[in-house]
Amino acid sequence: MKKGFIRYSLAMMALAGLLSGCAQGNGQSSEGANNTSGAKTEGTSAAGGEGTVKIAVAGPMTGDNSEYGIGFTNAAKLMADQWNAQGGVLGKQIEIVPYDDKNTSEEATTIAQKIVSDGDISGIIGHFSSGVCMTAAPIYQENKIIEISPSASHPDYSKIGNYIFRNNTVISKEGAASVDIAVHDLKKKNIGIISIMTDWGTNTSGIIKDLITGLNDPNVKVVAHEEVMEGSDDYTPAITKLNEAGADVVICCGMYNLVAPVAKQYKNINPDISIVGFSNAYSQQLIQLGGQAVEGVCFPVIFFSESDDADVKAYVDEYKKVYGNSPSALTSQAYDSVGILLTAMKEAGTTDSEKVRDKLNEITYKGVTGNIKFNEQGDVDKQFNKVTIKDGKFVKMN
Amino acid sequence: MIAQQIFNGLALGMGYALIAVGYSLVFGILRLVNFSHGSVYAFGAQMAMVFIGLRFGVIPGLIASMVLTGVLGVAIDKLALEPLRKKKSIPIASLITTIGISNIVTNLLIVAFGSEKRAFPPLFDFGTLQIGKIVVSSTQIGMFVVSLILMLLLVGIVFYTKIGLAMRAAEQNPKAANLMGINVNFVISFTFFLSGISASIAGSLVGSYYQIVYPNMGFMAGLKAFAAAVLGGIGSLPGAIIGGLIVGVSESMAATVLGSTYRDSMAFIILIIVLIVRPNGLFGKKGITKV
Numbered sequence: 283m284k285k286g287f288i289r290y291s292l293a294m295m296a297l298a299g300l301l302s303g304c305a306q307g308n309g310q311s312s313e314g315a316n317n318t319s320g321a322k323t324e325g326t327s328a329a330g331g332e333g334t335v336k337i338a339v340a341g342p343m344t345g346d347n348s349e350y351g352i353g354f355t356n357a358a359k360l361m362a363d364q365w366n367a368q369g370g371v372l373g374k375q376i377e378i379v380p381y382d383d384k385n386t387s388e389e390a391t392t393i394a395q396k397i398v399s400d401g402d403i404s405g406i407i408g409h410f411s412s413g414v415c416m417t418a419a420p421i422y423q424e425n426k427i428i429e430i431s432p433s434a435s436h437p438d439y440s441k442i443g444n445y446i447f448r449n450n451t452v453i454s455k456e457g458a459a460s461v462d463i464a465v466h467d468l469k470k471k472n473i474g475i476i477s478i479m480t481d482w483g484t485n486t487s488g489i490i491k492d493l494i495t496g497l498n499d500p501n502v503k504v505v506a507h508e509e510v511m512e513g514s515d516d517y518t519p520a521i522t523k524l525n526e527a528g529a530d531v532v533i534c535c536g537m538y539n540l541v542a543p544v545a546k547q548y549k550n551i552n553p554d555i556s557i558v559g560f561s562n563a564y565s566q567q568l569i570q571l572g573g574q575a576v577e578g579v580c581f582p583v584i585f586f587s588e589s590d591d592a593d594v595k596a597y598v599d600e601y602k603k604v605y606g607n608s609p610s611a612l613t614s615q616a617y618d619s620v621g622i623l624l625t626a627m628k629e630a631g632t633t634d635s636e637k638v639r640d641k642l643n644e645i646t647y648k649g650v651t652g653n654i655k656f657n658e659q660g661d662v663d664k665q666f667n668k669v670t671i672k673d674g675k676f677v678k679m680n
Numbered sequence: 681m682i683a684q685q686i687f688n689g690l691a692l693g694m695g696y697a698l699i700a701v702g703y704s705l706v707f708g709i710l711r712l713v714n715f716s717h718g719s720v721y722a723f724g725a726q727m728a729m730v731f732i733g734l735r736f737g738v739i740p741g742l743i744a745s746m747v748l749t750g751v752l753g754v755a756i757d758k759l760a761l762e763p764l765r766k767k768k769s770i771p772i773a774s775l776i777t778t779i780g781i782s783n784i785v786t787n788l789l790i791v792a793f794g795s796e797k798r799a800f801p802p803l804f805d806f807g808t809l810q811i812g813k814i815v816v817s818s819t820q821i822g823m824f825v826v827s828l829i830l831m832l833l834l835v836g837i838v839f840y841t842k843i844g845l846a847m848r849a850a851e852q853n854p855k856a857a858n859l860m861g862i863n864v865n866f867v868i869s870f871t872f873f874l875s876g877i878s879a880s881i882a883g884s885l886v887g888s889y890y891q892i893v894y895p896n897m898g899f900m901a902g903l904k905a906f907a908a909a910v911l912g913g914i915g916s917l918p919g920a921i922i923g924g925l926i927v928g929v930s931e932s933m934a935a936t937v938l939g940s941t942y943r944d945s946m947a948f949i950i951l952i953i954v955l956i957v958r959p960n961g962l963f964g965k966k967g968i969t970k971v
Contacts, residue, residue, distance in 0.1 A: 344790060344795055345795055345896070348794065348795040348796065349794070349795075349796050479941060508939070508940050509939065509940055509941050510940045511940070511941075511943070511944055513896075513900075514900070514943070514944070515890045515892060515897070516688075516692050516890065518688040518691075518692075518932075519685055519688055519689075519931075519932045519935030519936055519940060519943065520935060520940045522681060522684050522685055522688060522936075523681070523935075523936065526681045539796075539797050542797075542892075543890060543891075543892060546890075546891060547890075550808055550815065550817055551815055567796060567797070570798070570799055571797055571798070571799050571891075571892060573799065573891075
């Protein structure tokens with residue numbers, strides 16, 4: 283049996299490798315089929331591949347985080363369609379090329395190398411999680427290709443080089459907003475932290491701890507911190523520990539697929555718990571999955587789809603019309619990322635990376651996620667809205 | 681806290697136990713580790729979600745999912761495994777085939793439903809019960825009761841019915857069983873049907889416990905349940921239940937004592953220790969080497 287088990291394990295590994303190969307093609311084809319609006323841009327490329335400006339969207343199109351990658355692609359195509367309707371950029375049509383990295387560093391490296399060796403991609407929107415971005419970014423930097431991540435928030439990401447940008451706030455800013463909600467808006471003192479075990483999660487929880495120490499308030503303290511595996515579904519052991527430690531608010535460092543089950547399982551044990559998340563939990567899925575349990579969950583967001591701003595409204599309506607659901611915050615940041623990249627190309631009058639990069643550093647772009655102005659690091663600064671869930675809807679906190 | 685954590689672990693372990701039963705069932709007859717079981721489990725859970733969502737009502741929805749998942753089990757056997765048996769191919773070929781099927785089923789589910797997590801209705805939602813300092817939810821009790829009933833039923837089928845006798849005969853010697861007038865292929869398909877049904881029950885229960893289902897849910901759970909089945913002695917149904925509970929409790933304890941970081945490795949550490957001490961698992965029979 284023992285010998286057999288080793289054999290089985292080897293076989294499993296070999297097959298897991300094979301699977302990742304197959305699933306990629308799979309994901310890309312279904313991606314194309316899913317998006318009606320994609321047909322237009324893809325049609326253009328078939329007509330004349332030379333006459334298009336290609337922008338790659340790299341993110342998880344399959345796997346656990348696929349809704350983000352698909353959201354990025356949808357948003358990018360929406361933006362490209364709007365430009366194409368007005369004649370494209372530099373007299374050429376814009377083509378969005380999706381790449382599926384499954385949110386793994388291995389795939390991301392392969393994709394980065396493929397993009398670099400193909401040489402016809404003018405810029406990359408992506409990747410999704412900070413850790414994955416940070417493995418791919420050095421390849422882009424070395425080959426002078428512009429990467430704008432709509433989602434990476436790890437402080438070290440944009441330090442990788444001067445071709446590496448992000449259209450997302452650095453996590454310390456967002457962390458400060460989350461801590462502010464927990465301590466000042468909800469007036470809680472005993473803070474529990476639950477974080478996913480990724481580069482981002484570990485780093486974020488560290489930042490939260492530092493921020494709370496930095497408050498210099500003797501009453502406010504972190505009572506417990508638990509790290510959990512993303513996607514393990516069962517968080518009760520961690521929750522039991524947090525509850526025993528006497529947490530009255532839990533800061534959830536993870537996406538909606540962590541926040542929803544944690545809220546459910548926590549409220550079974552302690553119905554009075556308050557939960558604070560981050561902007562990456564802002565997704566319609568959170569309400570669908572969490573139902574009653576996510577009522578009262580609070581988090582800071584940059585983009586709020588129920589906003590009164592006319593531009594935001596027009597964009598949300600258009601997105602809903604084409605894809606049938608409202609865009610999430612990160613999706614909207616992808617939308618703006620494409621916008622600013624195209625604007626920089628237009629103003630630079632070329633797709634030459636160096637000139638476009640200089641332009642990116644100069645311009646201020648008014649997008650649906652606020653005014654975007656990259657600093658010398660390639661980071662942006664944005665204003666946060668505080669959002670909570672009430673009666674199954676996202677509403678602004680007062 | 682320790683008592684609560686043990687209880688959390690028991691509930692988690694019941695989920696593994698339910699999946700492990702399916703591994704043991706097929707292994708008991710075919711001496712084949714059916715690695716597609718994890719994906720069949722995810723399929724069962726998705727189908728239950730779909731049928732309950734279609735306003736079938738909870739019970740008819742679950743029954744529809746059980747039948748359909750059972751049929752999927754039979755289809756897997758008929759389409760992929762039976763041809764291999766007929767060609768008398770080496771056992772490793774069937775094994776690889778089941779891994780392949782697992783990927784096919786999972787990826788087809790992703791194509792059909794997308795990879796995102798979806799909400800699953802709670803099946804036993806009667807609130808929570810507090811015993812001393814321990815909080816027990818009705819879903820946990822429901823999982824316990826259903827797992828026990830399922831195991832008793834399966835033991836009953838295998839040891840006290842005619843088809844069960846045929847199953848055991850086919851296990852001991854397929855050729856001789858065939859000569860005695862047993863339709864071995866039918867018996868095997870029936871076994872796959874049973875394992876499909878148990879997978880669907882497991883998927884629905886675990887889905888309703890966490891109120892989440894997604895196509896990839898069977899991967900890690902399937903591997904851990906396999907560890908549980910081997911731990912209890914693969915082929916033994918009570919062993920699968922005990923193995924599942926041990927894996928669940930040790931995971932929960934690992935999370936408490938060492939931190940949540942260590943819980944995923946715990947199932948396999950225990951598996952290796954048990955296999956060194958008792959190579960046949962806790963309840964495993966000493967294997968008779970077949971030539």
